[in-house]
Amino acid sequence: MTTVLTPDQCAFYHANGYLHAPSVIPPDLLSLMQTVLSRWADDTINNWLTQGLIDDPRLDLDLQHRLAHLWEAAGRPQYIRSPRRDLVSREMFDILLHPALLALAQDLLGTTEISVHGIFNARPKLPDQIWTQTPWHQDAQYYRDAEQVHVTSIWMPIQPVTEHNSCLQVAPGLHRGPLHEGWNDPETGFLGIAPEVRDALKGVSVEMQPGDALCFTQITPHRALPNRSNQVRWSIDVRYEPTAQATAAGQKQGFVAHSPADPSAVPAYEQWLKKWEEIPSGSY
Numbered sequence: 001m002t003t004v005l006t007p008d009q010c011a012f013y014h015a016n017g018y019l020h021a022p023s024v025i026p027p028d029l030l031s032l033m034q035t036v037l038s039r040w041a042d043d044t045i046n047n048w049l050t051q052g053l054i055d056d057p058r059l060d061l062d063l064q065h066r067l068a069h070l071w072e073a074a075g076r077p078q079y080i081r082s083p084r085r086d087l088v089s090r091e092m093f094d095i096l097l098h099p100a101l102l103a104l105a106q107d108l109l110g111t112t113e114i115s116v117h118g119i120f121n122a123r124p125k126l127p128d129q130i131w132t133q134t135p136w137h138q139d140a141q142y143y144r145d146a147e148q149v150h151v152t153s154i155w156m157p158i159q160p161v162t163e164h165n166s167c168l169q170v171a172p173g174l175h176r177g178p179l180h181e182g183w184n185d186p187e188t189g190f191l192g193i194a195p196e197v198r199d200a201l202k203g204v205s206v207e208m209q210p211g212d213a214l215c216f217t218q219i220t221p222h223r224a225l226p227n228r229s230n231q232v233r234w235s236i237d238v239r240y241e242p243t244a245q246a247t248a249a250g251q252k253q254g255f256v257a258h259s260p261a262d263p264s265a266v267p268a269y270e271q272w273l274k275k276w277e278e279i280p281s282g283s284y
């Protein structure tokens, strides 16, 4: 596989625990993301129609406005705020195996034997809604078996993100630990870092364009700023780990993504689907 990051970019990631990599997500990958997110929005809105919460699906509105508008019209129903199960599709599989992401993972993890970690999410972030606002956390608080295993997270927006519309903030240099106990944030219901620790964090805002990727480690503290725009802020985040140290949490819905040593280890789409049979749609 070709490398995508320069030695300086790799050195920055290892020194700071994160990297903003501009223009590494090609148009065909952005288009797959758009397909997966639009389908999820359609399904969610159709559900509100079926329940009689709305009577006009407002097909005239674009992806950034439609969910926000109809969510208000429907009386602000709760929905799965970080969908995963309901993204499972051929296109999601193609995203996870996309050569651009595997090249990034290879450069960041320092190995060509790479597995998809089974935790990935879409983030339909509503305007000014605290319950979709991700507080300071470390990803390994959600999968503690990665405390000592390098799992790299790759976060990709499909529209520009700024401090106004919920870009992410990272706390540089704290990726060497410690991994804090998970704390249930009562305001958002998200697992995160307790106030006495998070109040001392110095966040760096990472403003990005579609096509950029933000990469960070399983220990790097990060959060999303509030979405003060009137549009939904959409993103997808995926994760990779070295196959030799693949974690139980990662392997559950994950799989070998690239293996020069044993190319047959990469499963077919249908094999991946089997891993989801026990998980009902509408759940995480």
Ligand SMILES: O=C(O)CCC(=O)C(=O)O
Binding pocket: 123, 125, 133, 134, 139, 153, 155, 222, 223, 224, 235, 237
């Ligand atoms: O998109 C967000 O709001 C949060 C993303 C995040 O925390 C993650 O990908 O780990």
